[in-house]
Amino acid sequence: MTGLAVPVVALISGWGWVGLVGDERNLAGRLAGATALAAVLTGGWLALLDLCGIPWRPSAMAAGWLPGVVLALLPVLRQLPGIPAALDEAWNTRRLSPWAAIAAAGVGARAVVVATVPAFGWDFRYIWGLKARVFAMAYGHDLRWLARPVHAFARPGYPPLWSDLVASGLVAGTSAGRAAAGWGALLAVGIGAACWRLARPAGRPIATLAALAGAWFPTLLAPDVFHSGSAEPLAAFLFAVALLALGRKDELPGSPHLLAAALASLAVTKNEGGVLALLVLVCFLRRVDTGRRVWVALATVGPLAVWQAAMAATGIPREAMVFHLSHMVTRAAALPSAVAAAAKPALVLEIVLVMVVLTAPAFPGVRPLKAVLFLWLTALASAYLLSPYDLVWHVQTSLERVMAIPLPGALALVLGTAASQGSRRVPPGSRQSRPQSALEGENATVGSCFPAESAPDDPVGRRFA
Amino acid sequence: MAKRCTPITNNILDSLKLSGAMLLRMSLRDLWRWSAVTAAAATLILGLAIDFPRPTRQPTEPAWAAHLRPLRQAPLMQRRPVPLVVPGGFTPGDARKLLMEAAWQRPDVYWRPATHLPEAPQIRELVLVDPRSVDRSPPQGWRRTWSKGWISVLQREVP
Numbered sequence: 001m002t003g004l005a006v007p008v009v010a011l012i013s014g015w016g017w018v019g020l021v022g023d024e025r026n027l028a029g030r031l032a033g034a035t036a037l038a039a040v041l042t043g044g045w046l047a048l049l050d051l052c053g054i055p056w057r058p059s060a061m062a063a064g065w066l067p068g069v070v071l072a073l074l075p076v077l078r079q080l081p082g083i084p085a086a087l088d089e090a091w092n093t094r095r096l097s098p099w100a101a102i103a104a105a106g107v108g109a110r111a112v113v114v115a116t117v118p119a120f121g122w123d124f125r126y127i128w129g130l131k132a133r134v135f136a137m138a139y140g141h142d143l144r145w146l147a148r149p150v151h152a153f154a155r156p157g158y159p160p161l162w163s164d165l166v167a168s169g170l171v172a173g174t175s176a177g178r179a180a181a182g183w184g185a186l187l188a189v190g191i192g193a194a195c196w197r198l199a200r201p202a203g204r205p206i207a208t209l210a211a212l213a214g215a216w217f218p219t220l221l222a223p224d225v226f227h228s229g230s231a232e233p234l235a236a237f238l239f240a241v242a243l244l245a246l247g248r249k250d251e252l253p254g255s256p257h258l259l260a261a262a263l264a265s266l267a268v269t270k271n272e273g274g275v276l277a278l279l280v281l282v283c284f285l286r287r288v289d290t291g292r293r294v295w296v297a298l299a300t301v302g303p304l305a306v307w308q309a310a311m312a313a314t315g316i317p318r319e320a321m322v323f324h325l326s327h328m329v330t331r332a333a334a335l336p337s338a339v340a341a342a343a344k345p346a347l348v349l350e351i352v353l354v355m356v357v358l359t360a361p362a363f364p365g366v367r368p369l370k371a372v373l374f375l376w377l378t379a380l381a382s383a384y385l386l387s388p389y390d391l392v393w394h395v396q397t398s399l400e401r402v403m404a405i406p407l408p409g410a411l412a413l414v415l416g417t418a419a420s421q422g423s424r425r426v427p428p429g430s431r432q433s434r435p436q437s438a439l440e441g442e443n444a445t446v447g448s449c450f451p452a453e454s455a456p457d458d459p460v461g462r463r464f465a
Numbered sequence: 466m467a468k469r470c471t472p473i474t475n476n477i478l479d480s481l482k483l484s485g486a487m488l489l490r491m492s493l494r495d496l497w498r499w500s501a502v503t504a505a506a507a508t509l510i511l512g513l514a515i516d517f518p519r520p521t522r523q524p525t526e527p528a529w530a531a532h533l534r535p536l537r538q539a540p541l542m543q544r545r546p547v548p549l550v551v552p553g554g555f556t557p558g559d560a561r562k563l564l565m566e567a568a569w570q571r572p573d574v575y576w577r578p579a580t581h582l583p584e585a586p587q588i589r590e591l592v593l594v595d596p597r598s599v600d601r602s603p604p605q606g607w608r609r610t611w612s613k614g615w616i617s618v619l620q621r622e623v624p
Binding site: 110113117118119120122125126129130133134137145148150151153154177206209210212213216217218219221222223225228345346349352353356359360361411414415 | 523526
């Protein structure tokens, strides 16, 4: 369990900051935001240390978490009950719903299960974990190591956030496998919390199902050599948080900051994360307040641009691609059979989930999500067409886990949006007829984002979850 | 046919069409909602089925990792280029796996993959990966300074 120390400290730090960058009162929403900020703060701080030429020592790393930890512990210092307001409220009112308890227990169980087995996947051993060990030994990003052609097998051009998070555990003194397991456990909690929050407008039973399905999503964090310790769970979590942050309109200060943080970190989590972050930015940008659009766009593109500039400056090789028409046409013809050859239960399920999302009723908030998913699949197919590797091998070893990235968040969102819309049979103009989805129309208000706080059967107007 | 009906009949027909469309639309939405919930439940069940053995499952290493594990104790200088000589008896795929594993075991060394002993006189040290190297004397001009299992560290003999 030593691998859990760093993620837990980072989470406490993120919890301190999440109160400042947003006005989320719901525990699950705060937990998802705090988890995202834990990853952003850790990765961003390590990158900043590197840019300033400061070695990644435990003390330097801890300095990045310190302000957030102080912020999180301020209630204790002020002799308040010592727990954040949302938890305190739930505890005092004793209104923890059975559904929330089931979701918490199920998500917590996955986190414990993930934390107990050190990461051991092949991609972890020879890509993510290897680079984390190199960075930890060099006390920073060893760009010279990445630039050596002999290390092309380690995908040196992939943006480094996941390796940086694993390296933070190594710097603190744990092994790479345990560090990845610790962060993986935190990501399981974060995905579960974000999915709960996204699906909450459809009611607690659906939110519970979404949280459990997100946390236990097949292929993400799966205990086998193809998935253990890979970067996809981080990307899936950040995508879900980005969807969550999008729904919070600008009456709530801080939601654009959480969106910017989620997209910025998604952009530097694998190449696929970069594409997904840019697609979210393009398809959802008009839903962001005009004054914040530039900030969100710069935050998304900035880290990616810095990484690309560093690659260009040090000669780090990029992913090989073949831009030849006959090559692409041949592979396009063979792609369906390659997908069929790779069809395992998890992949078949993912294809079904994609169809479910793409055929969701066309409510306003779901349309951009469908566009993102469609364009994402197009980009994914293009990558397979341009790849120089054997198509069947490439599809068999990657499609299942890569396609999983947007699905937990997307499924939770369409469940929360369309299911709540379809289930409501109330006359227009009544209190319940307001948009309840997290991503509904331009006139969505604070209340529309947090229906639980104003549910008619809740006279106090305060609920735990 | 509609032209021959009275306006009242047309209104009734229009209403029926509208109601039918609404019913169809409603049932399609309900169908979608149930399919989405079913898909989410299937996701959870499959995730549990895949993950259930994890508490009893131990991390597994690649088969070739065991042969290179002694590399961790090999006396090698950090951040120095060291040839990793994997003789031609291995397939290119196997040689690549051995290189990757060497990088995992000793990321502090700048490995240079090779299939033959280097001739350049400035290269004074190398690592030889060969299952039979322990039973053989080192190649001429080289002396073995350390060995374990498949791994031998060779240094060029000074004339």
